[in-house]
Amino acid sequence: MGRAAKGRSIANILELKTGEKVAALIRIVAKSGQNSEDQTWQQPGFIFFATRQGTVKKTALGEFANIRKGGIIAIGIEPGDTLIDVKLTAGQDEVVLITRDGMSIRFSEEEVRSMGRPATGVRGITLEKGDEVVALSVVDSKATLLVAGEHGIGKRTSFEEYRKQSRGGKGIITMRTTERTGAVVGALTVKEEDEIMLITVGGQMVRTFVKDIREAGRNTQGVKLINLEQNDQLKAIAPVISEEKADAEEAPPPAAE
DSSP states (O other): OOTTTTOOOOOSOOOTTTOOOOOOOOOOOOOOOTTSSSSSGSSSSSEEEEETTTTEEEEEEGGGGSOTTTTTOOOOTTTOOOEEEEEEEESSSSEEEETTEEEEEEGGGGSSSSTTOOOEEOOOOOOOOTTTEEEEEEEETSSSSEETTTTEEEEEEEGGGGOOOOTSSOOSSSSSSOTTTOOOEEEEEOTTTTHHHHHTSSSOOOEEEESSBBBBOTOOOOEOOOOOOOTOOOOEEEEEHHHHHHHHHHSSOOOOO
Protein backbone atom coordinates (compact mmCIF):
# COMPACT_ATOMS: atom_id res chain seq x y z
CA MET A 1 0.00 0.00 0.00
CA GLY A 2 0.98 3.62 -0.39
CA ARG A 3 2.25 5.77 2.48
CA ALA A 4 -1.10 7.55 2.87
CA ALA A 5 -3.21 4.38 2.80
CA LYS A 6 -5.14 3.53 5.98
CA GLY A 7 -3.95 -0.07 6.05
CA ARG A 8 -5.75 -3.20 7.16
CA SER A 9 -7.03 -3.81 10.68
CA ILE A 10 -4.84 -6.26 12.58
CA ALA A 11 -8.14 -7.72 13.87
CA ASN A 12 -8.65 -9.20 10.39
CA ILE A 13 -5.41 -11.16 10.76
CA LEU A 14 -5.22 -11.96 14.48
CA GLU A 15 -7.93 -12.87 16.96
CA LEU A 16 -7.03 -10.35 19.67
CA LYS A 17 -8.84 -10.37 23.00
CA THR A 18 -10.91 -7.36 24.00
CA GLY A 19 -8.60 -4.53 25.06
CA GLU A 20 -5.47 -6.36 23.92
CA LYS A 21 -2.85 -4.38 22.01
CA VAL A 22 0.21 -5.37 20.00
CA ALA A 23 3.40 -4.56 21.97
CA ALA A 24 6.09 -5.60 19.48
CA LEU A 25 6.65 -6.91 15.97
CA ILE A 26 9.65 -9.12 15.17
CA ARG A 27 10.75 -10.19 11.71
CA ILE A 28 11.96 -13.80 11.60
CA VAL A 29 13.82 -14.69 8.38
CA ALA A 30 12.32 -17.81 6.79
CA LYS A 31 14.63 -20.80 6.31
CA SER A 32 14.14 -23.97 4.25
CA GLY A 33 16.03 -27.25 4.35
CA GLN A 34 17.50 -29.21 1.44
CA ASN A 35 14.11 -30.82 0.70
CA SER A 36 12.27 -27.49 1.05
CA GLU A 37 11.03 -28.40 4.52
CA ASP A 38 10.42 -25.37 6.75
CA GLN A 39 13.28 -24.94 9.24
CA THR A 40 12.43 -21.38 10.28
CA TRP A 41 11.69 -22.29 13.89
CA GLN A 42 14.67 -24.63 14.20
CA GLN A 43 17.11 -21.74 13.91
CA PRO A 44 19.14 -20.79 17.01
CA GLY A 45 18.07 -17.74 18.93
CA PHE A 46 15.78 -16.46 21.65
CA ILE A 47 12.83 -14.14 22.07
CA PHE A 48 13.72 -11.67 24.87
CA PHE A 49 10.89 -9.89 26.72
CA ALA A 50 10.75 -6.78 28.94
CA THR A 51 7.79 -5.51 30.96
CA ARG A 52 6.89 -2.06 32.27
CA GLN A 53 7.60 -3.09 35.86
CA GLY A 54 11.15 -4.28 35.07
CA THR A 55 10.67 -8.03 34.54
CA VAL A 56 12.68 -9.76 31.78
CA LYS A 57 12.45 -13.21 30.25
CA LYS A 58 13.85 -15.15 27.32
CA THR A 59 12.42 -18.16 25.52
CA ALA A 60 13.96 -20.27 22.75
CA LEU A 61 12.73 -19.41 19.24
CA GLY A 62 11.65 -23.02 18.67
CA GLU A 63 8.99 -22.68 21.40
CA PHE A 64 6.95 -20.49 19.02
CA ALA A 65 6.77 -22.96 16.11
CA ASN A 66 3.12 -23.95 16.51
CA ILE A 67 1.45 -20.60 15.94
CA ARG A 68 -2.35 -20.43 15.93
CA LYS A 69 -4.59 -17.63 14.66
CA GLY A 70 -5.85 -17.08 18.17
CA GLY A 71 -2.27 -16.84 19.39
CA ILE A 72 -0.29 -18.77 21.98
CA ILE A 73 0.96 -17.67 25.39
CA ALA A 74 4.33 -15.91 25.05
CA ILE A 75 4.85 -14.70 28.62
CA GLY A 76 2.91 -14.72 31.88
CA ILE A 77 2.12 -11.16 32.99
CA GLU A 78 1.68 -10.25 36.65
CA PRO A 79 -1.44 -8.20 37.57
CA GLY A 80 -0.79 -4.50 36.96
CA ASP A 81 2.16 -5.11 34.66
CA THR A 82 2.38 -4.78 30.84
CA LEU A 83 4.66 -6.15 28.14
CA ILE A 84 6.45 -3.19 26.52
CA ASP A 85 9.04 -4.61 24.11
CA VAL A 86 10.49 -7.81 22.66
CA LYS A 87 13.75 -8.47 20.80
CA LEU A 88 15.35 -11.38 18.94
CA THR A 89 18.66 -12.30 20.61
CA ALA A 90 21.48 -14.76 19.93
CA GLY A 91 21.86 -16.12 23.46
CA GLN A 92 25.12 -14.30 24.28
CA ASP A 93 23.95 -10.73 23.71
CA GLU A 94 23.90 -7.91 26.22
CA VAL A 95 20.76 -5.83 26.67
CA VAL A 96 19.89 -2.41 28.10
CA LEU A 97 16.64 -1.52 29.86
CA ILE A 98 15.72 2.19 29.77
CA THR A 99 13.23 3.81 32.15
CA ARG A 100 10.87 6.76 31.94
CA ASP A 101 12.86 8.71 34.55
CA GLY A 102 16.10 8.32 32.59
CA MET A 103 17.69 5.33 34.31
CA SER A 104 19.19 2.31 32.55
CA ILE A 105 20.84 -1.01 33.24
CA ARG A 106 23.07 -3.10 30.98
CA PHE A 107 23.53 -6.82 31.62
CA SER A 108 24.20 -10.08 29.80
CA GLU A 109 21.21 -12.08 28.66
CA GLU A 110 23.12 -15.14 29.90
CA GLU A 111 22.04 -14.02 33.39
CA VAL A 112 18.48 -14.86 32.32
CA ARG A 113 17.98 -18.60 31.91
CA SER A 114 15.74 -19.79 29.09
CA MET A 115 12.15 -20.38 30.27
CA GLY A 116 8.99 -21.86 28.81
CA ARG A 117 6.36 -19.63 27.22
CA PRO A 118 3.96 -19.40 30.22
CA ALA A 119 6.69 -18.31 32.69
CA THR A 120 6.62 -14.73 34.02
CA GLY A 121 10.39 -14.12 34.04
CA VAL A 122 12.85 -12.55 36.51
CA ARG A 123 13.81 -9.10 37.77
CA GLY A 124 15.71 -7.06 35.17
CA ILE A 125 15.89 -3.72 36.98
CA THR A 126 14.80 -2.42 40.38
CA LEU A 127 12.69 0.69 39.82
CA GLU A 128 12.26 3.76 42.00
CA LYS A 129 8.67 4.52 43.02
CA GLY A 130 6.68 5.88 40.07
CA ASP A 131 9.28 4.91 37.46
CA GLU A 132 8.71 2.34 34.69
CA VAL A 133 10.61 0.67 31.84
CA VAL A 134 9.91 2.27 28.43
CA ALA A 135 12.43 0.54 26.15
CA LEU A 136 14.64 -2.50 25.61
CA SER A 137 17.74 -2.36 23.39
CA VAL A 138 20.31 -4.94 22.33
CA VAL A 139 23.93 -3.79 22.68
CA ASP A 140 25.90 -3.43 19.44
CA SER A 141 29.54 -2.33 19.69
CA LYS A 142 29.27 -0.76 16.22
CA ALA A 143 26.20 1.27 17.16
CA THR A 144 25.05 3.89 19.70
CA LEU A 145 22.04 4.15 21.98
CA LEU A 146 19.55 6.85 20.97
CA VAL A 147 17.33 8.07 23.81
CA ALA A 148 14.44 10.54 23.32
CA GLY A 149 12.31 12.59 25.72
CA GLU A 150 8.67 13.62 25.36
CA HIS A 151 9.56 17.28 24.68
CA GLY A 152 11.48 16.33 21.54
CA ILE A 153 14.95 16.32 23.11
CA GLY A 154 17.27 13.37 22.48
CA LYS A 155 20.84 12.17 22.07
CA ARG A 156 23.08 9.34 21.01
CA THR A 157 25.54 7.82 23.46
CA SER A 158 28.23 5.17 22.94
CA PHE A 159 27.46 1.83 24.57
CA GLU A 160 30.93 2.07 26.12
CA GLU A 161 29.48 4.62 28.58
CA TYR A 162 27.09 1.97 29.90
CA ARG A 163 29.11 -0.34 32.07
CA LYS A 164 27.95 -3.93 32.38
CA GLN A 165 26.12 -4.59 35.65
CA SER A 166 24.38 -7.50 37.35
CA ARG A 167 20.77 -8.07 36.44
CA GLY A 168 18.24 -6.66 38.90
CA GLY A 169 20.13 -3.58 40.12
CA LYS A 170 18.93 0.04 40.11
CA GLY A 171 21.12 0.95 37.13
CA ILE A 172 22.70 4.27 36.14
CA ILE A 173 21.55 7.50 34.46
CA THR A 174 21.06 7.31 30.69
CA MET A 175 19.50 10.76 30.23
CA ARG A 176 19.20 13.60 32.73
CA THR A 177 15.45 14.26 32.63
CA THR A 178 14.34 17.85 33.32
CA GLU A 179 11.39 20.12 32.44
CA ARG A 180 13.22 20.76 29.15
CA THR A 181 13.45 17.10 28.15
CA GLY A 182 10.34 15.65 29.75
CA ALA A 183 10.18 11.95 30.55
CA VAL A 184 11.95 9.40 28.32
CA VAL A 185 9.56 7.93 25.72
CA GLY A 186 11.84 5.53 23.87
CA ALA A 187 15.32 4.30 22.99
CA LEU A 188 16.84 2.58 19.95
CA THR A 189 20.11 0.91 18.99
CA VAL A 190 21.16 2.91 15.92
CA LYS A 191 24.04 3.18 13.44
CA GLU A 192 25.32 6.23 11.53
CA GLU A 193 23.66 5.16 8.27
CA ASP A 194 20.23 4.55 9.85
CA GLU A 195 17.12 6.71 9.69
CA ILE A 196 14.48 7.02 12.39
CA MET A 197 10.86 8.14 12.52
CA LEU A 198 9.65 10.48 15.28
CA ILE A 199 5.93 10.23 16.04
CA THR A 200 4.03 12.76 18.19
CA VAL A 201 0.83 12.54 20.22
CA GLY A 202 -0.79 14.98 17.78
CA GLY A 203 -0.04 12.76 14.78
CA GLN A 204 3.03 14.56 13.44
CA MET A 205 5.68 12.29 11.88
CA VAL A 206 9.22 13.38 11.07
CA ARG A 207 11.87 11.25 9.38
CA THR A 208 15.48 12.09 10.19
CA PHE A 209 19.00 10.76 9.67
CA VAL A 210 20.79 9.35 12.71
CA LYS A 211 24.07 10.94 11.60
CA ASP A 212 22.45 14.38 12.10
CA ILE A 213 21.96 13.68 15.82
CA ARG A 214 25.24 14.40 17.59
CA GLU A 215 26.65 12.09 20.24
CA ALA A 216 26.55 13.27 23.83
CA GLY A 217 27.55 11.89 27.20
CA ARG A 218 25.32 9.57 29.17
CA ASN A 219 24.65 12.08 31.96
CA THR A 220 23.48 14.93 29.68
CA GLN A 221 20.17 16.21 28.29
CA GLY A 222 20.78 16.15 24.54
CA VAL A 223 19.61 18.25 21.59
CA LYS A 224 16.30 19.03 19.89
CA LEU A 225 15.18 16.20 17.59
CA ILE A 226 11.84 17.66 16.46
CA ASN A 227 10.02 21.01 16.61
CA LEU A 228 6.76 20.35 18.43
CA GLU A 229 3.52 22.30 18.12
CA GLN A 230 2.20 23.86 21.33
CA ASN A 231 0.83 21.20 23.72
CA ASP A 232 2.10 18.40 21.48
CA GLN A 233 4.53 15.75 22.80
CA LEU A 234 6.80 13.11 21.33
CA LYS A 235 5.06 9.76 21.61
CA ALA A 236 7.51 7.25 20.14
CA ILE A 237 10.60 6.72 18.00
CA ALA A 238 10.99 3.90 15.50
CA PRO A 239 13.64 2.68 13.04
CA VAL A 240 13.07 3.19 9.33
CA ILE A 241 13.78 0.06 7.31
CA SER A 242 14.01 0.78 3.58
CA GLU A 243 12.77 -1.77 1.05
CA GLU A 244 16.34 -2.18 -0.20
CA LYS A 245 17.65 -2.92 3.32
CA ALA A 246 14.80 -5.34 4.04
CA ASP A 247 15.44 -7.21 0.79
CA ALA A 248 19.15 -7.43 1.58
CA GLU A 249 18.46 -8.86 5.04
CA GLU A 250 16.09 -11.51 3.70
CA ALA A 251 18.10 -12.50 0.63
CA PRO A 252 19.88 -15.86 0.92
CA PRO A 253 23.69 -15.75 1.03
CA PRO A 254 25.42 -16.30 -2.34
CA ALA A 255 26.34 -19.89 -3.13
CA ALA A 256 30.01 -20.79 -2.81
CA GLU A 257 31.76 -21.27 -6.14
